[in-house]
Each structure stands twice: as C-alpha cells, then as structure tokens.
Amino acid sequence: MRLFLFYAVLLSSSHSLFAQKEPSKRRLPDPPYNFSVQELDSVLELAYESYFEGNYVSILQKAPDLIDYAEEIDELQIKTRLRAVLGNAFIQLGDRENAAALYKEALKEAAQRKDTFQFVNTYINLGNTYFDTDEDLAINYYTKALELGKNGSRDPHYIIIHHNLAEIYVKRDQPGKAQFHLDNVISALDDPSITNRKEQFIPTSQSIQGSIYLIQELYYRSIESSLQALENDRDDIDESYRILAYKNLLTAYEKTRQFELLSDVHKVYDSLITNRYENEKIRQQQLANSKYKADRYRQELVNSEFETKLMKQQTEQDETLIWTFAILGLLLLILISTLLYTREKRNKLLKILQIKNAQYLEAKDQSEKLAQKNTKFLSTISHELRTPLYGIIGLSSVFLNDKELDKYDEEFNSLKFSADYLLSLVNDILNINKFESEKGRKLQEEHFNLSLLMNSIVQSFQFLNQKNNNTLTLQIDPRIPEVLYGDKTKLSQVIMNLLSNASKFTLDGSITITVDQKTNDGKNTTLSFAVEDTGRGIEESNQKEVFEEFTQVPATISEGGTGLGLPIVNKLLKILNSQLEMDSTYGIGTTFSFVLPLKIGSKQEMESTINxxxxxxxxxxxxxxxxxxxxxxxxxxxxxxxxxxxxxxxxxxxxxxxxxxxxxxxxxxxxxxxxxxxxxxxxxxxxxxxxxxxxxxxxxxxxxxxxxxxxxxxxxxxxxxxxxxxxxxxxxxxxxx
The missing domain is CATH 3.40.50.2300 (Response regulator)
Structure with missing residues (x-):
C-alpha cells in the first residue's frame, strides 16, 4: 500500500492512495511531437490516466519518445515525471529489473546536472520499486531522499516518504520507528502548502495509527483511530486502507472482549475482502492482457528491428563482397611472398641459434664448474682460517678466566678482541652475499653494556692509532641506559669497520667517536652514532664508489683492506633498520654517522644468560x-x-x-x-x-x-x-x- 509519487495536478498511487478511475477515450499521441510546454503538461496528465486505466502497453510504446522530447525542449521536471510513469508501468507488469535500471539511469543524469528535484524523485521511485521485495533497500532509498530534502520544506515528497516508511515499520512490528514517521506526516498536514491534500492523507494516516496502537497493545486507542479513519473515509481512497481499519477493529474488539461488536464489523470486512478479491481477479486479467500485449509489442519491435537490420546487413554485405575478394587476393599474394621470405630468414636464424645454443651450453658447463670450484675453495679457506682463530680465541678466553693471569687481563682482552675482529673480517669475506638471505638478515639480539662494548672496540684500535700518531676519543652520552638489548654483534661490526677506515686513513690527526641519545620512552631508545676523523677525506667524484664492493679509491689502495668495509656497513645497517650518512671534504676529513633504534635491556638478564x-x-x-x-x-x-x-x-x-x-x-x-x-x-x-x-x-x-x-x-x-x-x-x- 505504498504511495507512488507523480507530480502534476494530482498526487497518485498504485493500489494505494487513490482508487482506479473509469476508462477514458483519450489516448497518448504518436510521434513526431511538436508540443508547447503547456501541451506537454497535458500529455503528462494523459499518461497518468493511461496508468490508472491499466493501459501499460500504451505507456511502454509512447513514454520513451515523450521522455526524449521533454529532454529535447529542456523540460526536465516533466521528463522526470514521465520516467516515473514508465517505471511504475514496468513495476505493474512485474518487470522490476527494467524499472530499477530506468531509475538508476535517472540518478546518473541527476548527478551530472546536480538536480536535487530529480534525485529526490528518483530515490522515492526506487524505494517504491523495492517496497514489496526488499524492505532494507527500500528504506535505504527513502532515507537518501529525506537527506536531500532537509531544507525545511514539507512538500508531497516529505509526506509520501514518511508515509511509506511508517507502513514498512508497521509490517516489521517496529511501532516506535513507525510512529516517528507517522508523526512527521501528521505534523506536515498542518502546513498551509498541503491544505488541499490534507483530507486525502488523514484517513490513510489514521488507519496506520490504528495498526501502530495494535502492535503496542493499546487496543482502545487502536479502536478510536480505526473508527476515525472510517469516519473520514473517501470514495477516491484505495480500499486497502479501509480494509486495514476494519481488520484493526476486528483484532482490537477481540482483545478487549467486545464480542457483540465483532459480528457487524466482520460482515463489512468480509464484504470488502470479497469485493477486493473480485476486483483483483479483474485486475489480474487486465494485467495479464497487458503483459501479453507488452510481450507481443516487444517481440514485434524486435522482429521489425531485426528485419531492418537484416536488410541493411545484406546491402552492406553485397557492397563489400567484391572488395573483400579483391583484398583477399592481394593479401594472399603478399602472404605467399612473406612466407617465402620468412622461411629463408628462419633457416638462417635457426643456424645462428644452433651455434649460439652450443656456445651457451659450453659457457653454462664452465660456469657450473667454476661455481663448484668457488664453493669448494670458500669451504676450504673457511676451514683453514677458522682453525687457527679457534686456537687464539679459545686460549685467550681460557687465560682471561685464569685468576693467576688477572694482571694481563687488558692484554688478553685486546688479543681476544682482535682475534674476534679478524674472525669477523673472515666471515665478511666469506658471507658477504649471506646478508641478502633470510638467514643472514636474522637478528641475534642480546642484552649488552654499550659503554663496555665501545671501550673494548676503542681499546683494540689503540695500537694502530698510536702507530699513526692519532688521538682517539670516545664520547658517550651519560643519559644512555647502562644495558641495551639488540644485535650486539652486527653493531660491533659496523663500529669496527668505520673505526678501522678512520684509523687507517688518518695520520697525525684525531678521531672522535660520539654516541648521543636522541629519544627515550622508558622501553626504547634511539641513539646517534658518529665517527669523525681529520684524515685526507674523499674527493666528491669518488664518494659514490666507496660504497661498492671490493672498491677502493686510488689514493687509499696502498693502505690495505678488502674494500668491503662500507658495503658491509650499509648492508648491516639496512638489517638494523638504519642508514649510513657520509659527510666528507677532501683535505679536511670525513664523518660517518647513523641513527639506530634499540630496546632498553636488563642488567639482570645480561648477567644471568647461563644459570x-x-x-x-x-x-x-x-x-x-x-x-x-x-x-x-x-x-x-x-x-x-x-x-x-x-x-x-x-x-x-x-x-x-x-x-x-x-x-x-x-x-x-x-x-x-x-x-x-x-x-x-x-x-x-x-x-x-x-x-x-x-x-x-x-x-x-x-x-x-x-x-x-x-x-x-x-x-x-x-x-x-x-x-x-x-x-x-x-x-x-x-x-x-
């Protein structure tokens, strides 16, 4: 019983607000059209009449051309209303898919033109389309229409939307929401602009009010509202609301045990139901006839279009057939020539490919043999280098734990640290590519004392710096926590590589290692490391090259080294979620720096690694x-x-x-x-x-x-x-x- 929205002189519905009219002799005109705006408005009234008479086939035949004409003369509101008539005709014929498609196309036009009127109208029509089949979707479209109409206006849009929403929520047994929307309808009826419509909405609203009271078990109020609806009933109101009022009375009388009133109400109710049943049978027959005519019309239209298309295609085929054969003949000659040329070229390429393939297989075999030799060499050199280092590191560890040798702790620490550094260098050479693997990128985190680590690293380079007459200074921010948690080994490798470069390439100068705390939130800290030297510096043209593997700038080759230091540092810092920065001026010196996030560690955990x-x-x-x-x-x-x-x-x-x-x-x-x-x-x-x-x-x-x-x-x-x-x-x- 939803209210369908048509705008013109009248406001109408499908089996809803108004009863169906008697057939009219007037019919929709055939194209072509040359109407004035007033004449087109009269044609719109004819479209309404055709709809209420159930002449849906006529609407399907004429409405599309009328819609196009309304757009041609820029009468967009009439076009919107004609589209509403056509869409509702589709709905009556059970073709909701075409109705929805029609309205959704209208939404696109409204968006292009920023036409609020068309938006609101189309959302209401889409809500009507899904009123009986998808209540959630209907509510969604009605709500969108309401949101667009939030301008204080209480026009027929406003009443119809709230009226239809109230009906949906009654069907859903949600009296609170139904009452909200019905109150908006009743309030709007007092608006002066709706005065001439008021008597048409009062009885329908009172019928719905009776249903709401019934759901709320306010039976006497339901009786009162239903009787008022019948008292204000009009002949031109759809009998569905009249039947709803009597149905409410039957339930309410039964609940209030007023059985003496049930008999008379039942008689009227049964009579209305019977009458509606007969009217519905007639309507269904008319609807079936309309559907048959509509289907026949569609088929005739398809056949006509097909015949026209077939004739046009036949003509086009006749015209192009000769050209086709001529072109095919020419293409055939070109194809034969191309095939002969391609065959000759293919044979030449095939011979070249066979030669290249043989060369590739030979190179591949040599490459595999070289790779096997390289792997064997690396395995052998690894074993030969690690074996003596095991003796040095192991014995130095033993000596460090010997109480009788405590006075040599500093020397043994330096010895062990230097051996560890040499082992680290061996590992770097052998495992440079492992940093790209998942295993190589894995962090080995542990609790460690940063001050002890940095002092140990500095101590191991004292001999080289004394030899080069350098002053080596370590500055550690006192705010840094005593114990940190992170990959101590990788951090050591980074610092040692940077300090090794600075020590080798600085003579009669100074080297300063600075560690500053940038942030500390109690759980994590961010530290800034910098190694600054007053060495020869690096020329700007060579600054990119120093980051390439096995590469040294010409002036530094005599100093020794593998050329892996900075590339290894870069890879390690990437694993540690950091990045190396360089600031170098030739003849003045170089500063390498990076910022490293670390967790704050536990002294207890560091001291009790092994129980x-x-x-x-x-x-x-x-x-x-x-x-x-x-x-x-x-x-x-x-x-x-x-x-x-x-x-x-x-x-x-x-x-x-x-x-x-x-x-x-x-x-x-x-x-x-x-x-x-x-x-x-x-x-x-x-x-x-x-x-x-x-x-x-x-x-x-x-x-x-x-x-x-x-x-x-x-x-x-x-x-x-x-x-x-x-x-x-x-x-x-x-x-x-």
Missing part, C-alpha cells in the same frame, strides 16, 4: 673430544677443565668409535673433517651400535648446506668454530640427560 646452578650440574660429566688438530684439542680441554668436566681425546673418527665401544660418555664433541674416518661416518657407526649419547659437531667449515649434510646422520647439534664458551655450555646443558 650458574645449571653449570654446576655439569661437574665431572665425561666428554669425548674428537679432533685431529692438537691446538683445537688443547683449547677444548682447557675450556672443559675450567668447568670441572672430565674428558678423553680421539685423533680421528675411527679412534672415537673404538673408544665409545670401550667407555661410556655423557657427551661427544665431534670434528667433521678428519683423516682415517670423518665425523659423519664416525657418527653413523656410533649410532649403528645403538648408542644414544648426544653428539655435538664442532666444525670450522661454514657451508650453506652444512645443516642438511649433518643433521641427517644422527648428530644432535652443530657449533661452528670459533665459538663462545657460553654457546658450548648452553648446548651441554640443553642435552643434559
């Missing part, structure tokens, strides 16, 4: 050291003895297998590359004996495929030499039975 109580559990555990290098044996023995661990030593894998057969061990420390029998074969033999003793591989090799080659043969863990004592202790504690 002393757990280390105590290792007392007198028996280990078998398997290594062919006497220095490595000595280092490992000294480390174990510091923590009261017992040990035996085997010089190769075969000796290890024999000793395991004869003795029981808590752990086996197994080297990989050994004569007679290597560590992997020895492990396989031991596991074949059914022995489950934890085996930890201690190896100086650092191959990318190390884990894949080792873990599949019964080895429990891997530790790459040189290693920190804490790492070995942690593994022993982890594998403690």
């Amino acid at each position: 002393d109580r757990d280390i105590k559990k290792l007392d007198h555990k028996k280990l078998l050291i398997v290594d062919d290098n006497k220095i490595n044996q000595l280092v490992t023995q000294k480390v174990l003895e510091q923590y009261h661990l017992d040990h035996d030593t085997a010089n190769n894998g075969q000796e290890a297998v024999d000793m395991v057969k004869a003795n029981s061990y808590d752990y086996i420390l197994m080297d990989i590359n050994m004569p007679v029998m290597n560590g992997i074969d020895a492990t396989i033999e031991i596991r074949n004996l059914g022995i489950e003793t934890p085996i930890i591989a201690l190896t100086a090799a650092d191959d990318l495929n190390l884990e894949r080659d080792i873990y599949g043969h019964g080895i429990n863990s891997i530790l790459v030499k040189p290693y920190h004592t804490e790492q070995l202790l942690a593994l022993l504690i982890n594998h403690m039975s």
Whole structure:
C-alpha cells in the first residue's frame, strides 16, 4: 500500500492512495511531437490516466519518445515525471529489473546536472520499486531522499516518504520507528502548502495509527483511530486502507472482549475482502492482457528491428563482397611472398641459434664448474682460517678466566678482541652475499653494556692509532641506559669497520667517536652514532664508489683492506633498520654517522644468560673430544677443565668409535673433517651400535648446506668454530640427560 509519487495536478498511487478511475477515450499521441510546454503538461496528465486505466502497453510504446522530447525542449521536471510513469508501468507488469535500471539511469543524469528535484524523485521511485521485495533497500532509498530534502520544506515528497516508511515499520512490528514517521506526516498536514491534500492523507494516516496502537497493545486507542479513519473515509481512497481499519477493529474488539461488536464489523470486512478479491481477479486479467500485449509489442519491435537490420546487413554485405575478394587476393599474394621470405630468414636464424645454443651450453658447463670450484675453495679457506682463530680465541678466553693471569687481563682482552675482529673480517669475506638471505638478515639480539662494548672496540684500535700518531676519543652520552638489548654483534661490526677506515686513513690527526641519545620512552631508545676523523677525506667524484664492493679509491689502495668495509656497513645497517650518512671534504676529513633504534635491556638478564646452578650440574660429566688438530684439542680441554668436566681425546673418527665401544660418555664433541674416518661416518657407526649419547659437531667449515649434510646422520647439534664458551655450555646443558 505504498504511495507512488507523480507530480502534476494530482498526487497518485498504485493500489494505494487513490482508487482506479473509469476508462477514458483519450489516448497518448504518436510521434513526431511538436508540443508547447503547456501541451506537454497535458500529455503528462494523459499518461497518468493511461496508468490508472491499466493501459501499460500504451505507456511502454509512447513514454520513451515523450521522455526524449521533454529532454529535447529542456523540460526536465516533466521528463522526470514521465520516467516515473514508465517505471511504475514496468513495476505493474512485474518487470522490476527494467524499472530499477530506468531509475538508476535517472540518478546518473541527476548527478551530472546536480538536480536535487530529480534525485529526490528518483530515490522515492526506487524505494517504491523495492517496497514489496526488499524492505532494507527500500528504506535505504527513502532515507537518501529525506537527506536531500532537509531544507525545511514539507512538500508531497516529505509526506509520501514518511508515509511509506511508517507502513514498512508497521509490517516489521517496529511501532516506535513507525510512529516517528507517522508523526512527521501528521505534523506536515498542518502546513498551509498541503491544505488541499490534507483530507486525502488523514484517513490513510489514521488507519496506520490504528495498526501502530495494535502492535503496542493499546487496543482502545487502536479502536478510536480505526473508527476515525472510517469516519473520514473517501470514495477516491484505495480500499486497502479501509480494509486495514476494519481488520484493526476486528483484532482490537477481540482483545478487549467486545464480542457483540465483532459480528457487524466482520460482515463489512468480509464484504470488502470479497469485493477486493473480485476486483483483483479483474485486475489480474487486465494485467495479464497487458503483459501479453507488452510481450507481443516487444517481440514485434524486435522482429521489425531485426528485419531492418537484416536488410541493411545484406546491402552492406553485397557492397563489400567484391572488395573483400579483391583484398583477399592481394593479401594472399603478399602472404605467399612473406612466407617465402620468412622461411629463408628462419633457416638462417635457426643456424645462428644452433651455434649460439652450443656456445651457451659450453659457457653454462664452465660456469657450473667454476661455481663448484668457488664453493669448494670458500669451504676450504673457511676451514683453514677458522682453525687457527679457534686456537687464539679459545686460549685467550681460557687465560682471561685464569685468576693467576688477572694482571694481563687488558692484554688478553685486546688479543681476544682482535682475534674476534679478524674472525669477523673472515666471515665478511666469506658471507658477504649471506646478508641478502633470510638467514643472514636474522637478528641475534642480546642484552649488552654499550659503554663496555665501545671501550673494548676503542681499546683494540689503540695500537694502530698510536702507530699513526692519532688521538682517539670516545664520547658517550651519560643519559644512555647502562644495558641495551639488540644485535650486539652486527653493531660491533659496523663500529669496527668505520673505526678501522678512520684509523687507517688518518695520520697525525684525531678521531672522535660520539654516541648521543636522541629519544627515550622508558622501553626504547634511539641513539646517534658518529665517527669523525681529520684524515685526507674523499674527493666528491669518488664518494659514490666507496660504497661498492671490493672498491677502493686510488689514493687509499696502498693502505690495505678488502674494500668491503662500507658495503658491509650499509648492508648491516639496512638489517638494523638504519642508514649510513657520509659527510666528507677532501683535505679536511670525513664523518660517518647513523641513527639506530634499540630496546632498553636488563642488567639482570645480561648477567644471568647461563644459570650458574645449571653449570654446576655439569661437574665431572665425561666428554669425548674428537679432533685431529692438537691446538683445537688443547683449547677444548682447557675450556672443559675450567668447568670441572672430565674428558678423553680421539685423533680421528675411527679412534672415537673404538673408544665409545670401550667407555661410556655423557657427551661427544665431534670434528667433521678428519683423516682415517670423518665425523659423519664416525657418527653413523656410533649410532649403528645403538648408542644414544648426544653428539655435538664442532666444525670450522661454514657451508650453506652444512645443516642438511649433518643433521641427517644422527648428530644432535652443530657449533661452528670459533665459538663462545657460553654457546658450548648452553648446548651441554640443553642435552643434559
């Protein structure tokens, strides 16, 4: 029972506000048109009449041409109203899809013209389109129309929108929302501009009010409103509202137990229902006839268009057929010539390709062999360099823990730090490309004392700077927390590389390392690092080159180095979420700086990385050291003895297998590359004996495929030499039975 919106002399609805009119003899005119605005307005009234008479086919035939004519003479409001008639005709014929498409096209036009009237009108018509099939969508369109009409005006738009929304919320049993919209209708009826419409809306509003009271179980009020609706009833109001009023009375009388009144109301209600049923049958017959005519009209239109199109196509085909054959003949000649030329060219290219392919296969084979040799070389050089470094680092660590050698702590610290730096340099050379891999980018975060770290780095470069007669100064902001949490190793590599460059390229000058705190929120801090020297500086033309791998500016080649320092720093800082900045003036000096975010660490966590109580559990555990290098044996023995661990030593894998057969061990420390029998074969033999003793591989090799080659043969863990004592202790504690 929604109110459909047509504008002209009358305001109308489909089976809604007004009853259907008697058929008129007047019919919509055929094109072409030459109407004045007044005449076109009269034609609009004819369109309304045709709609109410159920002559939808006539509307489908004539309305599109009338809409085009209204646009041609720039009568946009008449065009909008004619479109509303056409859309509602589609709805009556059950073609809501075409109705919606018509209105949505109208929305696009309204947007182009910024036409608020057309926007409001079209949103209302779209709401009407979906009133019976999609209440949510209908509410959405009505609401959009209301939002556009927020200008204080209470015109027929305003009344119809609120009236229809009130009906929807009654259907949804939402009396509060229904009452809100009905109150807006009743309030608007007092507006002077609506006075001539008031009597048409009063009975429909009172019927809806009766329904709202009924939902609220205010039965006597429902009776009162329904009786008022019937009292104010008009012949030209759709009987659906009259039926609604009687239906409300039936329910309310029954709820208030006024059974004596039910009989008379039932008689009238039944009579109305019967009458509507008969009228609906007639209407459905008329509608079916209209649909049949509409379908027939559409089919005739399609057939006519098809015949016209077919004739036009036939003519065009006849005209182009000769040209087609002529062009095809010409194209055929060109194609044959092209194919012959292409074939000859293809044969030549094929021969060239065969030669190139053979060259490529040969180059590929050589490249693969070179890569294999390179991998083998890197693995060998890695093992050969790490082995003596393991002795230096291991023994220096042992000496540092020897109480009798405390007076040499500074020397041993420098020795160990220098060895660590050399190991770091070896790792940089071997692993420069690993920083691009996921494994290389992984952070190894730990708690550390920044002041101790920086002083240790500075101490390791004192000898070189004394040799070059440089003054080395370290300035650390006292506001920086004592303990930080981050990747200590990568930060050390960055500082050492920058300090190494400054120390090598500065003579009789000064080097200043500055660490300032920029921010601190209690959990995180941001530090600024700068290494400033008064060396020779870098010419502007060479400043980009110094960041390229294995590249040194000509003046610095004699100073030594790999040319990897700054490229490595760049890659490390990228991993640490930072960036290197350079400020250099030739003949004056250079400053390298970067800003690094770090977490604030815990002194307790730093001091208790390994629990002393757990280390105590290792007392007198028996280990078998398997290594062919006497220095490595000595280092490992000294480390174990510091923590009261017992040990035996085997010089190769075969000796290890024999000793395991004869003795029981808590752990086996197994080297990989050994004569007679290597560590992997020895492990396989031991596991074949059914022995489950934890085996930890201690190896100086650092191959990318190390884990894949080792873990599949019964080895429990891997530790790459040189290693920190804490790492070995942690593994022993982890594998403690």
